[in-house]
Amino acid sequence: MRRAQSDAPIALLTDFGYRDHYAGAMKGVLASIAPDAVLLDITHGVPPQSIAAGAITLRESWRFFPSRTVFLVVVDPGVGTSRLPIAVETRAGARFVGPDNGVLSLAARDAGISRAVRLESTRHRLASPSSTFHGRDIFAPAAAFLSRGTPLGTLGSAVARIKPLHLPKPDGTANGIRGEVLYVDGFGNLITNISRKDVARLHSSFPGKQVSVRIRGGAPMKILNTYGEARPGTILATFGSFELLEIAVRDASAATRLGCGVGATVVARMARS
Amino acid sequence: MRRAQSDAPIALLTDFGYRDHYAGAMKGVLASIAPDAVLLDITHGVPPQSIAAGAITLRESWRFFPSRTVFLVVVDPGVGTSRLPIAVETRAGARFVGPDNGVLSLAARDAGISRAVRLESTRHRLASPSSTFHGRDIFAPAAAFLSRGTPLGTLGSAVARIKPLHLPKPDGTANGIRGEVLYVDGFGNLITNISRKDVARLHSSFPGKQVSVRIRGGAPMKILNTYGEARPGTILATFGSFELLEIAVRDASAATRLGCGVGATVVARMARS
Amino acid sequence: MRRAQSDAPIALLTDFGYRDHYAGAMKGVLASIAPDAVLLDITHGVPPQSIAAGAITLRESWRFFPSRTVFLVVVDPGVGTSRLPIAVETRAGARFVGPDNGVLSLAARDAGISRAVRLESTRHRLASPSSTFHGRDIFAPAAAFLSRGTPLGTLGSAVARIKPLHLPKPDGTANGIRGEVLYVDGFGNLITNISRKDVARLHSSFPGKQVSVRIRGGAPMKILNTYGEARPGTILATFGSFELLEIAVRDASAATRLGCGVGATVVARMARS
Numbered sequence: 001m002r003r004a005q006s007d008a009p010i011a012l013l014t015d016f017g018y019r020d021h022y023a024g025a026m027k028g029v030l031a032s033i034a035p036d037a038v039l040l041d042i043t044h045g046v047p048p049q050s051i052a053a054g055a056i057t058l059r060e061s062w063r064f065f066p067s068r069t070v071f072l073v074v075v076d077p078g079v080g081t082s083r084l085p086i087a088v089e090t091r092a093g094a095r096f097v098g099p100d101n102g103v104l105s106l107a108a109r110d111a112g113i114s115r116a117v118r119l120e121s122t123r124h125r126l127a128s129p130s131s132t133f134h135g136r137d138i139f140a141p142a143a144a145f146l147s148r149g150t151p152l153g154t155l156g157s158a159v160a161r162i163k164p165l166h167l168p169k170p171d172g173t174a175n176g177i178r179g180e181v182l183y184v185d186g187f188g189n190l191i192t193n194i195s196r197k198d199v200a201r202l203h204s205s206f207p208g209k210q211v212s213v214r215i216r217g218g219a220p221m222k223i224l225n226t227y228g229e230a231r232p233g234t235i236l237a238t239f240g241s242f243e244l245l246e247i248a249v250r251d252a253s254a255a256t257r258l259g260c261g262v263g264a265t266v267v268a269r270m271a272r273s
Numbered sequence: 274m275r276r277a278q279s280d281a282p283i284a285l286l287t288d289f290g291y292r293d294h295y296a297g298a299m300k301g302v303l304a305s306i307a308p309d310a311v312l313l314d315i316t317h318g319v320p321p322q323s324i325a326a327g328a329i330t331l332r333e334s335w336r337f338f339p340s341r342t343v344f345l346v347v348v349d350p351g352v353g354t355s356r357l358p359i360a361v362e363t364r365a366g367a368r369f370v371g372p373d374n375g376v377l378s379l380a381a382r383d384a385g386i387s388r389a390v391r392l393e394s395t396r397h398r399l400a401s402p403s404s405t406f407h408g409r410d411i412f413a414p415a416a417a418f419l420s421r422g423t424p425l426g427t428l429g430s431a432v433a434r435i436k437p438l439h440l441p442k443p444d445g446t447a448n449g450i451r452g453e454v455l456y457v458d459g460f461g462n463l464i465t466n467i468s469r470k471d472v473a474r475l476h477s478s479f480p481g482k483q484v485s486v487r488i489r490g491g492a493p494m495k496i497l498n499t500y501g502e503a504r505p506g507t508i509l510a511t512f513g514s515f516e517l518l519e520i521a522v523r524d525a526s527a528a529t530r531l532g533c534g535v536g537a538t539v540v541a542r543m544a545r546s
Numbered sequence: 547m548r549r550a551q552s553d554a555p556i557a558l559l560t561d562f563g564y565r566d567h568y569a570g571a572m573k574g575v576l577a578s579i580a581p582d583a584v585l586l587d588i589t590h591g592v593p594p595q596s597i598a599a600g601a602i603t604l605r606e607s608w609r610f611f612p613s614r615t616v617f618l619v620v621v622d623p624g625v626g627t628s629r630l631p632i633a634v635e636t637r638a639g640a641r642f643v644g645p646d647n648g649v650l651s652l653a654a655r656d657a658g659i660s661r662a663v664r665l666e667s668t669r670h671r672l673a674s675p676s677s678t679f680h681g682r683d684i685f686a687p688a689a690a691f692l693s694r695g696t697p698l699g700t701l702g703s704a705v706a707r708i709k710p711l712h713l714p715k716p717d718g719t720a721n722g723i724r725g726e727v728l729y730v731d732g733f734g735n736l737i738t739n740i741s742r743k744d745v746a747r748l749h750s751s752f753p754g755k756q757v758s759v760r761i762r763g764g765a766p767m768k769i770l771n772t773y774g775e776a777r778p779g780t781i782l783a784t785f786g787s788f789e790l791l792e793i794a795v796r797d798a799s800a801a802t803r804l805g806c807g808v809g810a811t812v813v814a815r816m817a818r819s
Contacts, residue, residue, distance in 0.1 A: 009577055011570065017318070017459035018291055018564055021334040022514075024284065024315030028337035031282055031313060035339060039313070040577060040585070042570030045563070048460055049524045061567035064574035064682065066581060077524050080499025131499040133514035136337065186563035187594055226626025226677040241568075241679035251595045251623050290591070290732035291564055294607040295787075297557065297588030301610035304555055304586060308612060312586070321733055322797045350797050353772025404772040406787035409610065 007036040008068040008095075008147045013058055014135065015046035015075045022133070026072070026140040029126065033144035040065070045186075049077040051103045052262075055165050056183050058096075059106040060242055067093035072135075072143040075103045080131035085119040085138050086159060089152050097143045099134070102165030113162065120156035170194050176211075176269025177202060179245070181262050188253020190215070192266045194245040199223070199268055212271040213237040215247050216264055220271065227251075281341040281368075281420045282311040286331055287408065288319035288348045295406070299345070299413040302399065306417035313338070318459075322350040324376045325535075328438050329456050331369075332379040333515055340366035345408075345416040348376045353404035358392040358411050359432060362425050370416045372407070375438030386435065393429035443467050449484075449542025450475060452518070454535050461526025463488070465539045467518040472496070472541055485544040486510040488520050489537055493544065500524075554614040554641075554693045555584040559604055560681065561592035561621045568679070572618070572686040575672065579690035586611070591732070595623040597649045598808075601711050602729050604642075605652040606788055613639035618681075618689040621649045626677035631665040631684050632705060635698050643689045645680070648711030659708065666702035716740050722757075722815025723748060725791070727808050734799025736761070738812045740791040745769070745814055758817040759783040761793050762810055766817065773797075 010030055016022040023044045030039055042061050046054045054075035062071060076083075076099045084100040091112035096104045097119075108116075119125065119142050129137035142155055170179035170193050179194040199211055212220035221237045223245070230236040230250040235257065240246040245268065249257050258264075283303055289295040296317045303312055315334055319327045327348035335344060349356075349372040357373040364385035369377045370392075381389075392398065392415050402410035415428055443452035443466050452467040472484055485493035494510045496518070503509040503523040508530065513519040518541065522530050531537075556576055562568040569590045576585055588607055592600045600621035608617060622629075622645045630646040637658035642650045643665075654662075665671065665688050675683035688701055716725030716739050725740040745757055758766035767783045769791070776782040776796040781803065786792040791814065795803050804810075 009581075011574065013567070013570070018316060019318040019320075019459035021286070021315050021330040022458075024286070024313065024330075025334045025337045025514075027313045027315075028284070028334060028339070028342075031311060031342075032337070032339045035282075035311070038577060038581070038585075040570065040573045041314075041587075042567050042573075043564060045565040047565075048526075057567040057570075061571045061574060064571045064578070066574070066578045069574070069577075078501045081501035083501075130514045132511065136514065185568075186565035228624045228627035228629075238678065241571075241676045241682065243676075253594075291589060292591040292593075292732035294559070294588050294603040295731075297559070297586065297603075298607045298610045298787075300586045300588075301557065301607060301612070301615070304584060304615075305610070305612045308555075308584070314587075321799075351774045354774035356774075403787050405784065409787065 007034060008070050009038040009040055009066055010034070010070045010072055010143050010147050011040045011042050011065055012044070013042040013046065013054065013071065013073045014044045015048050015050065015054060016044045016135070018044060022135065025136045029136055029140040030144045033141055034147045037144065037147040046075055049075065051075055051101055052165065052167065053183060054103045055106045058103070059110060062094055062107045062111065065094070070095045070097060070143045070146045071107070072139055073098035073103055074135035074139055076101065076134060079134050084159065085134055086116055086162060087119060087142055087146065087152055087155055088116045088162060089114050095146050097139050097146065100159070100163050102163050105162055105165045108162060115152055116159045116162050117152055117156040118159050121154060124150065124155050168193060170198060173269065175206070176267055178265065178267050180266060181260060181264040184255050184261055188249070188255035189240060190247040190254050190260055190264065191240065191242050192245045192247070194266065194268055196239045196243050199245065202268065202270065206270040209270040211268050213245065213266065213268045215258060215266045216260060280307060280309045281343050282313055282339055283307070283343045283345055283416050283420050284313045284315050284338055285317070286315040286319065286327065286344065286346045287317045288321050288323065288327060289317045289408070291317060295408065298409045302409055302413040303417045306414055307420045310417065310420040319348055322348065324348055324374055325438065325440065326456060327376045328379045331376070332383060335367055335380045335384065338367070343368045343370060343416045343419045344380070345412055346371035346376055347408035347412055349374065349407060352407050357432065358407055359389055359435060360392060360415055360419065360425055360428055361389045361435060362387050368419050370412050370419065373436050375436050378435055378438045381435060388425055389432045389435050390425055390429040391432050394427060397423065397428050441466060443471060446542065448479070449540055451538065451540050453539060454533060454537045457528050457534055461522070461528035462513060463520040463527050463533055463537065464513065464515050465518045465520070467539065467541055469512045469516050472518065475541065475543065479543040482543040484541050486518065486539065486541045488531060488539045489533060553580060553582045554616050555586055555612055556580070556616045556618055556689050556693050557586045557588050557611055558590070559588040559592065559600065559617065559619045560590045561594050561596065561600060562590045562681070564590060568681065571682045575682055575686040576690045579687055580693045583690065583693040592621055595621065597621055597647055598711065598713065599729060600649045601652045604649070605656060608640055608653045608657065611640070616641045616643060616689045616692045617653070618685055619644035619649055620681035620685055622647065622680060625680050630705065631680055632662055632708060633665060633688055633692065633698055633701055634662045634708060635660050641692050643685050643692065646709050648709050651708055651711045654708060661698060662705045662708050663698055663702040664705050667700060670696065670701050714739060716744060719815065721752070722813055724811065724813050726812060727806060727810045730801050730807055734795070734801035735786060736793040736800050736806055736810065737786065737788050738791045738793070740812065740814055742785045742789050745791065748814065748816065752816040755816040757814050759791065759812065759814045761804060761812045762806060
């Protein structure tokens with residue numbers, strides 16, 4: 001017996017952490033309005049108030065969910081101020097609900113924005129919403145109504161454009177690419193803004209040569225296929241599941257070992273040969 | 274297709290943390306007895322053995338859940354000793370299952386206790402329960418049976434009264450209120466025992482004057498509507514989602530910045546003008 | 547209304563942590579292939595790359611789940627190398643999916659292995675699997691198909707034997723047993739490899755005498771029935787929910803107090819009397 005088509009799954013992504021009841025209170029609201037929707041936690045461990053980290057984890061996960069999933073995304077340092085609460089529909093089918101501060105923008109752009117509204121319908125939020133917890137009072141109700149089939153336009157009036165998030169882009173150099181660390185994961189892997197395509201382009205410009213990678217001027221490394229090709233404890237470069245160049249230490253944390261974090265410089269260039 | 278009325282959602286709140294299988298083993302027991310119940314994690318990150326923190330997070334979340342939800346609450350430093358395992362029915366519809374050590378009392382009182390029993394039916398617990406893990410062996414089975422519609426009285430005999438938890442109350446002073454920090458959340462916000470009503474009463478006693486707030490004798494602050502009204506990095510006072518006065522730092526941790534925790538003194542008084 | 551027999555619950559156990567979207571992306575894949583399966587998180591907090599800790603938490607939890615549960619277990623330091631991805635069927639009904647590095651072996655042996663296959667069917671994995679995230683690309687699809695009733699043999703060819711994990715065993719001494727700490731839980735309890743049976747055997751060899759326990763040559767302790775029998779803050783020995791001897795501190799962390807971890811020596815012997 002399949003669930004009714006109208007109850008789409010709801011995936012949650014927040015920076016609420018795991019100590020308090022904040023994510024739990026949102027689930028209570030979701031279950032009250034959409035009792036048959038499947039709730040799926042992506043993570044509540046986004047670093048507090050880190051819009052970029054939230055946007056990156058959403059971009060890296062949304063495409064693996066069922067196509068009509070409603071993503072409830074709350075990383076919201078400006079809660080209660082003039083930033084808008086919004087909901088977005090996309091050509092890929094995914095819906096995104098959260099603050100218009102850039103956290104939705106990378107995933108929504110990938111999914112193809114077809115329409116966005118500001119959440120203003122008082123019938124689709126809790127009565128007397130607080131000014132500090134829109135996740136519970138405004139975003140969760142909106143996500144639950146979308147899951148049940150409420151049309152997007154019922155929630156509020158159209159917004160012409162959602163706020164973009166501009167991540168730093170890598171620069172080309174004479175014989176390579178200079179990028180930087182965008183994201184540090186829980187294993188301490190350092191994920192950069194240099195894509196597999198960037199490196200492929202480099203290869204095709206310098207046929208027959210090998211690419212070598214350095215972080216913060218350290219020793220040059222070849223790019224391996226996976227972590228396990230390195231000896232335990234050694235530093236390595238690979239294309240991880242983000243399809244981005246990452247610096248890792250086999251069975252340990254590169255962030256700790258190298259003392260590096262977001263913004264550290266990483267250079268890929270053709271090895272002298 | 275709605276789920277059958279008899280399978281109420283089960284919400285979990287414990288101090289088991291996220292490292293071990295303890296919460297997972299409870300979910301296995303719940304799913305074995307009540308396979309159609311929706312399981313909703315509130316949090317497993319209550320500070321270890323902190324009955325007050327568990328009681329506060331339960332009080333702040335239960336009302337957002339569907340009315341017949343069964344709350345499975347395990348913060349149980351006295352497991353295996355003489356403290357009773359209990360289940361509570363309330364006039365609001367919510368049911369609470371856990372140890373009778375005060376952790377249920379704030380929420381149960383708010384929901385209006387109509388009946389409580391001690392969990393003594395050996396048919397409604399696992400065979401040979403351990404003396405260290407009643408969450409898995411006694412509380413989870415009881416919650417699952419309640420979710421499926423087993424009447425409360427089947428689980429054991431009535432208890433006349435559940436153990437209360439007495440949180441410190443604020444004191445009135447000549448021109449204000451002296452309270453203290455009750456709870457520190459994962460963002461480092463310091464939640465006090467001074468309510469919005471307490472401050473409204475102060476306002477009505479001193480019409481036309483403004484309230485100012487100090488923590489541990491620090492600089493006086495006005496009360497803002499939300500975090501985002503302060504400049505990033507500054508200390509502020511606001512009424513958060515608990516409807517209690519809280520001390521926060523915009524985009525940072527007040528607990529770390531001020532070196533304060535549970536018990537720190539907070540004073541709200543009429544500003545000289 | 548019960549769910550169809552073919553959609554078995556899926557229980558997740560990984561070392562992915564709670565900061566990133568890794569566990570979330572797996573849930574998206576599971577929900578895409580098996581939208582009606584109930585997903586149950588055991589934990590994602592296994593210490594990174596700790597195969598032994600993963601194997602122990604799985605052994606301690608699998609038997610509490612519904613009998614046809616599919617366990618999706620990813621602690622996989624060798625991802626992308628020659629270690630096989632496997633699925634195991636057992637006489638108890640449980641199915642296990644994960645890397646063949648020992649992490650499945652303790653539970654699978656307890657459940658009684660009836661058949662194991664390597665995961666090689668390209669129709670039962672994501673297209674173009676990455677070399678760093680088999681949890682999402684290979685293991686999650688296999689678990690979802692098993693949940694929906696796909697026969698094990700469809701996923702790949704039989705493997706004769708899965709890789710065992712050898713935990714250290716306790717040694718008999720003249721008048722006792724010398725064991726060691728196998729696992730440290732999130733409360734800081736030190737779980738050893740000395741079982742309740744081992745101690746019962748000791749008792750029967752020395753009738754009328756009491757067993758005393760020492761860790762790292764510290765003061766001898768009697769074995770209590772539960773944590774709450776000790777005074778707050780004192781060190782104690784008990785048989786916890788693992789049915790193994792554990793060293794704990796009432797309402798505090800034994801690991802922190804004693805500065806002990808995995809491998810610390812624990813001796814149980816007959817007290818002089």
